[in-house]
Structure formats: C-alpha cells, structure tokens
Amino acid sequence: MTTPDVRLVPHTHWDREWYEPFQRFWLRLVDLLDEVLDRAEADERFRSPSSGWT
Secondary structure (H helix, E strand, C coil): CCCCCCCCCCCCCCCCCCCCCHHHHHHHHHHHHHHHHHHHHHCCCCCCCCCCCC
C-alpha cells in the first residue's frame, strides 16, 4: 500500500466591515499577513495562495 500525498492549503476569507469596524479588520489582517510571511520565511515548503487579496 502506498502512502497518500496529503496537502494542507491555508486560506482565509474576509468580509470587511460586516460585523466589526474596518479598522479592527485591518489590524487583524495586518497581523495575519505578518504571521504568513514569518512562516513562509521559516519554511521553504510553506505556500499561501494570495491571488485576489486586496
């Protein structure tokens, strides 16, 4: 029996200003992107789709 190739795809979805003020979402987004970039720098295997991020 072969071992399956499993891939975890990190993602997020943002509905800005839906239930919190824009400024709070912006701060959370900045924190999230900082973490994504730190992980990407620490592990060359790490990938995060960013197409469509505005």
